[in-house]
Amino acid sequence: MTAPIPAIVMAGSRPGPDPLLDGSGVATKALLPIAGEAMLVHVVRALRASPRVGAITVLAQNSRAIAADPALAAFEDVRFADSGQGISASLAAALPDDDAPVLVTTADNVLLTPAMIGEFLDGAEDSDVAVAMVERTVLLARYPESRRTWLKFRGGWWSGANLFRLRGRRARPLLDFWGRIERDRKKGLRIIAAFGPALLIGVLLRLLTIHQGVARAGRRFGVKARIVPMSAAEACIDADKPEDIVLIERIMAGRGF
Template sequence: MDAIVTAGGIPLPEEPLYPATKGNSKAMVDIAGKPMIQWVLDALDQAKTIDRIVIVGLTEKSNVRCIKPVFFVSNQGKMVENLRAGGQRLLEVNKKAQYALFVSSDIPAITGEMVDWVVNAAIKTKLDVYYNVIQREVMEKRFPDSRRTWTKLKDMEICGGDMNVGRLSLLSDENDLWEKITDSRKSPLKQAALIGYGTAFRLLFGSLSLKQAEENIMNKLEITGRAIVCPYAEVGMDVDKLFQLEIMRADFKKRMKKAEKLAGGKKKKAKPAPRAKKAAAKKAAPAKKPAAKTAPAKKPAATKAAARKTTKK
């Protein structure tokens, strides 16, 4: 599968992350010495299930790196246009593509293993959308201070993930689904109209299970899809606010210290102690050959002849 990474967000002065970005791309904010998006690209590089990567919202001048083939699409200004432009570029480089993994550039804690899990969970069937959700207890165990927005269901409390699989045909100009979804993002009334007031009411009071919510919403949107309960909090730990950025920076600091400690431990194990060194050197040294016995000196020929004469007499 191929991945489309969305990196078009530029926080405005009134938005929470502006002090850290100051008019620049959110994807390029520094975390542990790298742009935030670079950690996402590293995870996609490590993933066995990803072949190509399309980055929407940045150009080659951003100096982000990928081992796998990477293609850039400039920022189109709006989320839907960015998604469509990314889908079109992907189809140009891979005409056989039917699905893509849509990844937000602001989930830097993901790993290649997590990417593979999401893709493998989706490719078992042929639905339109596979949407990841993270349970509250999973998120709060990994990131206790994340302060996510929770949807309370009958069987669990969830937040949405930022790495999902979708059919590329949903991005066509004829399909206005994405406009409806993005237009309703910050309006509860529009969201209710989109998914149906009955469903919205039942969601509000937590009287729907995840399965019921999934069926109601997919029927209303006239698409097929499945909500996947993801075991990785990192998939839903996006950076939207300054305190979340600080959580990520602190998390990476711990992660890097742990990696250094492990690397240091391996080096110590690799170096033998002084005594062990000598013993190892002795073992390694080639065994000395025993000194060859000195052969008795040969008598000169003349002496031998004289000896023979004496014997005859």
Template sequence: MKAIVLGGGRNTGPLKKTEASSYEAGITINNRPMVEYIIDVLAAMVEVETVLVVIPPGVIDPEKWSKVKTVLPGQRMMDSLIQAFEHVQHEDHVLVVASDVPLIKQEALRDFLASCQRRPADAYYSFVPKTAILARYPTTKRTYVRLQEGTVTGGNVFLIRPQVILKYRDRIEQAFALRKHPLQLSRLLGFKFLIKLLAGRLEVAEIEARVEEILGMKGAGVLSLYPEIGVDVDKPSDLALARALLTEEEKPQSI
């Protein structure tokens, strides 16, 4: 399997005030670019043969990993994704991971991939229950949506058939841009979805069916109980949490 890490996003959000890096992937944790934590995990997985990192020159040294190749980012996230998928367009499915989830672990990705094997789809999208997030990271603040299955947040891990992205680029870009804005996403899906979402009665299966109607592709929501999939670093409090946890992990073990 091939994996893609999306590391071309510019540091123009809340982190810009405190972090000098031009790209979010280059923001440092323990004197390392944040994206290296994700690359380390993917490069260590026997299931992954190649890791394509969408990133500008100078942020990482790709020679540190035998599996890593770099792809220049585009102007927008979707442009970057398209450029990466053009390198793997003949693959069946490709694992896509954001560059701002430094807490991610191999077992979380393996669990997601195993869940994807349970039913066929063109694109799999992860989501995590609020209870799982708060049980592990009680101070983190995320964007949640209340569904029939419970209150969840969108994940940052996907499994996608490249041909689907290349075929439905414009429509997928619109939906992808709204993934952290559930109300706007529901408007795209239809008025009935908005009403049901506000009432907390919208089901994952209904979203999947509507996505297939709109795009002509089969999507599947994948529930993950691994909170690190849903905890990305997009504000100073997230970065402080990641730095504290990873610093603790990397402390030498006392004998």
């Protein structure tokens, strides 16, 4: 049996005001209540419930404030560490110096389940960089009201599911590159264009599937990159907008928690 994989939860705040926090009484998104508990609690609980996950580290600009939350303090084996301002730089600094794999997720990935984690890790084997994504028809079949950012490729439109598997130092060049284009994370074509004109043309003309495109982008940095399609529509529903929280709480109520 494969040894449990360590996990990193990115729980920092992006620059600028966050409309989700208006009138909430909390200072950081990770502590925003969803279904009666801080969103980060839901994520850590799902990670802790998975037998595939080992040590958990939460990264945030003010990790002490997050660790002081009583529900989070109850997770005695979770480590809290301060991050920098940039997601990519903070994550790169937290990766192991060898090629050991790390599971990465975010504090707003509140619908995460152990089943999702298992499906993703099974699909991510033997890759240097793996990214979980949901195809549009999978989401719309269950939640047609959910609005996501889509990357359009031959054979489907895809949205990120906030799960990543990175093999330590091998992923650092790609993270350094991501740090330079991070501000355009919601603008799919700008991200694709940053990998070069050949990839952009292939996507615009629908010549490439997302699997081919990501593999080609990875080769530019000497890594084996892979997309892992997720079967659960909920995998790409994160707490990004007020309407997301309404939907998430409805889904949680249907789950019985």
